[in-house]
Amino acid sequence: xxxxxxxxxxxxxxxxxxxxxxxxxxxxxxxxxxxxxxxxxxxxxxxxxxxxxxxxxxxxxxxxxxxxxxxxxxxxxxxxxxxxxxxxxxxxxxxxxxxxxxxxxxxxxxxxxxxxxxxxxxxxxxxxxxxxxxxxxxxxxxxxxxxxxxxxxxxxxxxxxxxxxxxxxxxxxxxxxxxxxxxxxxxxxxxxxxxxxxxxxxxxxxxxxxxxxxxxxxxxxxxxxxxxxxxxxxxxxxxxxxxxxxxxxxxxxxxxxxxxxxxxxxxxxxxxxxxxxxxxxxxxxxxxxxxxxxxxxxxxxxxxxxxxxxxxxxxxxxxxxxxxxxxxxxxxxxxxxxxxxxxxxxxxxxxxxxxxxxxxxxxxxxxxxxxxxxxxxxxxxxxxxxxxxxxxxxxxxxxxxxxxxxxxxxxxxxxxxxxxxxxxxxxxxxxxxxxxxxxxxxxxxxxxxxxxxxxxxxxxxxxxxxxxxxxxxxxxxxxxxxxxxxxxxxxxxxxxxxxxxxxxxxxxxxxxxxxxxxxxxxxxxxxxxxxxxxxxxxxxxxxxxxxxxxxxxxxxxxxxxxxxxxxxxxxxxxxxxxxxxxxxxxxxxxxxxxxxxxxxxxxxxxxxxxxxxxxxxxxxxxxxxxxxxxxxxxxxxxxxxxxxxxxxxxxxxxxxxxxxxxxxxxxxxxxxxxxxxxxxxxxxxxxxxxxxxxxxxxxxxxxxxxxxxxxxxxxxxxxxxxxxxxxxxxxxxxxxxxxxxxxxxxxxxxxxxxxxxxxxxxxxxxxxxxxxxxxxxxxxxxxxxxxxxxxxxxxxxxxxxxxxxxxxxxxxxxxxxxxxxxxxxxxxxxxxxxxxxxxxxxxxxxxxxxxxxxxxxxxxxxxxx
RNA sequence: GCCCCUGUGGCGGAAUUGGUAGACGCGACAGACUCAAAAUCUGUUGUCCGCAAGGACGUGCCUGUUCGAGUCAGGCCAGGGGCACCA
Numbered sequence: 033x034x035x036x037x038x039x040x041x042x043x044x045x046x047x048x049x050x051x052x053x054x055x056x057x058x059x060x061x062x063x064x065x066x067x068x069x070x071x072x073x074x075x076x077x078x079x080x081x082x083x084x085x086x087x088x089x090x091x092x093x094x095x096x097x098x099x100x101x102x103x104x105x106x107x108x109x110x111x112x113x114x115x116x117x118x119x120x121x122x123x124x125x126x127x128x129x130x131x132x133x134x135x136x137x138x139x140x141x142x143x144x145x146x147x148x149x150x151x152x153x154x155x156x157x158x159x160x161x162x163x164x165x166x167x168x169x170x171x172x173x174x175x176x177x178x179x180x181x182x183x184x185x186x187x188x189x190x191x192x193x194x195x196x197x198x199x200x201x202x203x204x205x206x207x208x209x210x211x212x213x214x215x216x217x218x219x220x221x222x223x224x225x226x227x228x229x230x231x232x233x234x235x236x237x238x239x240x241x242x243x244x245x246x247x248x249x250x251x252x253x254x255x256x257x258x259x260x261x262x263x264x265x266x267x268x269x270x271x272x273x274x275x276x277x278x279x280x281x282x283x284x285x286x287x288x289x290x291x292x293x294x295x296x297x298x299x300x301x302x303x304x305x306x307x308x309x310x311x312x313x314x315x316x317x318x319x320x321x322x323x324x325x326x327x328x329x330x331x332x333x334x335x336x337x338x339x340x341x342x343x344x345x346x347x348x349x350x351x352x353x354x355x356x357x358x359x360x361x362x363x364x365x366x367x368x369x370x371x372x373x374x375x376x377x378x379x380x381x382x383x384x385x386x387x388x389x390x391x392x393x394x395x396x397x398x399x400x401x402x403x404x405x406x407x408x409x410x411x412x413x414x415x416x417x418x419x420x421x422x423x424x425x426x427x428x429x430x431x432x433x434x435x436x437x438x439x440x441x442x443x444x445x446x447x448x449x450x451x452x453x454x455x456x457x458x459x460x461x462x463x464x465x466x467x468x469x470x471x472x473x474x475x476x477x478x479x480x481x482x483x484x485x486x487x488x489x490x491x492x493x494x495x496x497x498x499x500x501x502x503x504x505x506x507x508x509x510x511x512x513x514x515x516x517x518x519x520x521x522x523x524x525x526x527x528x529x530x531x532x533x534x535x536x537x538x539x540x541x542x543x544x545x546x547x548x549x550x551x552x553x554x555x556x557x558x559x560x561x562x563x564x565x566x567x568x569x570x571x572x573x574x575x576x577x578x579x580x581x582x583x584x585x586x587x588x589x590x591x592x593x594x595x596x597x598x599x600x601x602x603x604x605x606x607x608x609x610x611x612x613x614x615x616x617x618x619x620x621x622x623x624x625x626x627x628x629x630x631x632x633x634x635x636x637x638x639x640x641x642x643x644x645x646x647x648x649x650x651x652x653x654x655x656x657x658x659x660x661x662x663x664x665x666x667x668x669x670x671x672x673x674x675x676x677x678x679x680x681x682x683x684x685x686x687x688x689x690x691x692x693x694x695x696x697x698x699x700x701x702x703x704x705x706x707x708x709x710x711x712x713x714x715x716x717x718x719x720x721x722x723x724x725x726x727x728x729x730x731x732x733x734x735x736x737x738x739x740x741x742x743x744x745x746x747x748x749x750x751x752x753x754x755x756x757x758x759x760x761x762x763x764x765x766x767x768x769x770x771x772x773x774x775x776x777x778x779x780x781x782x783x784x785x786x787x788x789x790x791x792x793x794x795x796x797x798x799x800x801x802x803x804x805x806x807x808x809x810x811x812x813x814x815x816x817x818x819x820x821x822x823x824x825x826x827x828x829x830x831x832x833x834x835x836x837x838x839x840x841x842x843x844x845x846x847x848x849x850x851x852x853x854x855x856x857x858x859x860x861x862x863x864x865x866x867x868x869x870x871x872x873x874x875x876x877x878x879x880x881x882x883x884x885x886x887x888x889x890x891x892x893x894x895x896x897x
Numbered sequence: 898g899c900c901c902c903u904g905u906g907g908c909g910g911a912a913u914u915g916g917u918a919g920a921c922g923c924g925a926c927a928g929a930c931u932c933a934a935a936a937u938c939u940g941u942u943g944u945c946c947g948c949a950a951g952g953a954c955g956u957g958c959c960u961g962u963u964c965g966a967g968u969c970a971g972g973c974c975a976g977g978g979g980c981a982c983c984a
Contacts, residue, residue, distance in 0.1 A: 071984095073984095074983090074984050076984090111984070114983075114984065115983070115984085116983085187982075188982075196982075197982080198982040198983060199980095199981085199982060199983080200982080200983050201982085201983085246902060247901090249900085249901065250901050250902095250978095250979075253899090253900050253901080254979090254980085254981090256900095330981090330982085331981080331982095332898090332899080332980050332981075333898075333899085333979095333980055335898090336898035336899060336980085337898050337899095366898090384898095460981095461981070463981080468982090469982090537982095537983090537984070538981095538982095538984085574984095575901090575902080575978065576978060576979070576984085577979095577984085578901080578978080578979070579900095579901095579979060580979085580980090580981065580984095583981095612978085654978095683909085683910095683921095683922070684909045684910060684921085684922065684923085685909060685910070686910080688902095689903080690903090690977075690978095691909085692908095692909075694908090694909085694923085696923060696924075697909075697922090697923070699923090700922065700923055701922095704922085706936095707937090710937090758909090758910075758911090758921090758922095759910095759911075759920090759921085761921080761922085762910090762911075762920070762922070763921080764921095766921065769921095776938085839917080840917080841916080841917035842917090843916085843917080843964085845964080845965090846963095846964065846965045847965095848917055851917070884964065885964095886964055886965080888916055888965095891916050891917090892916040892917070892965085894916080894964050894965060895964090
């Protein structure tokens with residue numbers, strides 16, 4: 033009996049695939065095309081288990097599709113721009129490009145160890161000038177089309193480090209390095225008009241049938257289409273008010289609950305609203321409040337969880353339908369300038385946030401919707417606003433209406449009176465793409481004092497990043513790089529400066545899948561290649577990208593379609609979102625994190641490998657560097673081989689769910705690797721035995737084995753198609769056990785040996801997408817010269833997949849009392865007869881007689897007595 | 898705070914989508930092989946009552962719909978993901 037040597041076999045078969053170039057793909061074929069893509073990695077330096085899981089899933093699918101006669105595109109590249117490279121530059125004094133390309137080399141080598149069926153000839157990194165050259169061209173086309181534009185927007189500003197901070201770099205309102213209080217600062221920045229596509233992006237979701245419902249729902253909510261009313265309040269400024277003369281006299285609001293207008297008790301405007309700005313200029317305490325709002329984070333979560341604060345401006349808004357009813361106008365920290373008009377009216381009775389605000393500032397609370405079943409007399413709002421269904425009260429001409437009726441009636445009345453109109457509003461905001469950083473795609477614009485923002489002429493593209501930069505000072509090195517920055521204007525020839533902002537890395541990842549179709553194309557997208565390959569048939573990646581990356585990619589693809597670059601509007605026909613990889617966390621007696629790879633189990637106690645000191649086991653969390661609970665796949669592959677690691681990440685846990693990495697789990701996968709090899713090896717011994725060939729077969733046993741093999745083909749095929757890899761794994765465990773026990777029963781004769789050969793080959797073929805190296809080795813051992821990677825997928829014989837007899841449970845009043853065996857698709861009457869004749873059922877029924885018998889064919893019988 | 902997801906034995910999970918809850922694996926226990934250990938093989942393994950036959954309970958919690966609910970509806974609880982400059 034031979035033992036499987038993963039190290040030798042894996043190197044051997046990787047070379048065999050490579051030498052024949054079988055994973056290199058042509059841009060045309062008689063076969064149907066299939067484009068499988070996993071979200072490309074950020075080159076952080078090391079592959080982590082999450083990558084292995086992601087790429088293994090894609091590889092299973094790619095290999096399966098190849099075997100089922102598809103022309104498969106399965107490429108790999110690098111999402112290579114971003115902040116970590118600049119952080120490394122600051123901390124380790126290494127150039128971002130050098131750091132990034134070294135990481136790519138290291139990670140490419142690691143990925144190749146996994147044995148992925150990737151067409152490496154199409155590889156590129158987004159930081160390659162050959163890639164971002166085309167991104168710059170696309171950007172200029174977007175400028176020309178009016179999709180890219182400039183406007184002022186706020187950023188997080190660290191006054192000590194003199195730099196813009198990402199939201200994740202703001203911790204409790206302070207800069208992560210300097211600890212200084214973060215300010216908001218206005219900068220002129222580039223935006224992409226994704227809002228022009230809001231309705232389109234929303235409608236397109238309906239066609240994405242092979243996307244998870246939850247992702248479509250999240251995007252729907254993110255786009256946030258609502259219908260409501262936009263209308264104008266008349267403002268009155270009391271005599272002697274500090275803001276005398278600055279008020280524009282009116283205030284525009286947007287509401288989705290026009291029906292509750294009679295319950296309004298205040299108005300509120302954002303601190304960034306022009307009215308708030310105007311008042312702040314005249315009133316010092318208003319300015320103090322606005323400044324305070326400015327110190328809050330820019331993230332929505334920070335705004336929503338912050339204490340709701342307001343500043344009473346002393347100005348009033350006149351209620352449009354109640355003469356003399358004046359609503360105080362507040363500046364409030366929870367009103368977003370970005371949404372609607374940046375101003376609202378508050379109806380505390382029916383909105384929890386408004387209610388909290390009203391209670392805090394002593395404003396009246398008038399219920400205007402009466403819950404069904406309540407009486408108007410004495411109905412009051414307590415601590416909870418009522419946002420359910422009901423009928424209007426206290427609302428004059430709306431009284432007695434349902435909420436939808438009242439919304440319509442109020443909108444009609446406002447339109448007729450001429451101070452407002454019904455409108456559709458989106459929560460989606462335009463996409464700010466300017467980043468004040470070096471390590472990104474330069475924005476190909478030249479700012480000229482006389483010509484304005486001038487596009488860099490196409491012949492001058494790409495605008496490449498200068499290499500000679502230093503990170504010893506804070507801020508963007510491009511801004512102080514005069515030989516790069518100072519240029520002459522392409523239009524007038526006068527002195528001008530380059531745009532020093534670079535593009536958001538989400539732009540890089542919004543069209544890379546198009547570039548893979550033909551990475552050498554002289555245009556951003558080769559028409560023939562992209563028409564052939566797009567859309568991506570199956571995209572696979574983390575659910576954390578469910579909104580931003582996927583929405584931006586859908587948007588850019590639509591824009592490129594409108595610009596004539598691609599033929600499709602939707603880039604990803606199928607989407608699968610995988611779960612994360614988690615691991616236990618460990619701390620030492622000082623409460624410091626202990627690296628998971630340094631922890632061993634000594635007699636059940638977790639201890640540090642070197643010191644033997646006991647560690648405390650913390651919760652199972654997503655693998656992260658900060659918690660030191662990462663496992664380096666390279667170490668595991670060295671120890672067990674790639675197939676074992678691939679098998680583990682596919683086993684047990686459904687792909688969409690989080691998986692926990694455990695030492696026991698990888699051990700179990702390793703034992704199975706050896707068991708599978710042994711099973712095929714043993715089978716081979718029987719098949720080759722001249723002695724066994726002379727014996728006489730038990731036809732029944734041979735037939736049963738064939739049946740098991742063909743059922744496995746049907747099951748595993750369905751499981752791979754349906755992304756149920758964990759179940760495919762379970763089916764392969766079963767088939768292995770079946771073949772193994774057949775081996776143990778001394779098979780002989782033509783029929784048994786033929787069945788055994790078929791079953792062993794089937795087992796190897798079905799395992800191949802998951803354990804490609806071992807499968808090739810076993811396939812070769814079974815006497816095949818042709819590569820398994822080039823062999824067709826087995827086909828199940830429908831006659832062998834069918835059951836001969838079906839076990840049906842029989843229930844009495846919903847409780848299982850017996851099991852009967854019947855022929856498949858036996859008539860209901862017959863089944864009922866057999867069920868009622870069963871001894872256990874007679875006993876269970878006792879004195880009672882059946883009142884009703886429900887027979888679900890091939891499933892269950894329920895007797896109601 | 899808002900949006901989305903998840904919750905089943907000691908553990909990972911399965912359940913043909915409303916029809917026998919616990920497939921398959923891990924762990925544990927018992928046995929075989931071995932001088933011994935490892936490896937391997939065989940068997941048992943949701944909980945409770947019972948010698949057994951058998952019975953009761955059981956899918957985070959509560960309520961409901963149904964002949965029948967892990968699955969559907971309503972209300973909670975707990976954990977996770979996203980929230981627009983992390984990728």
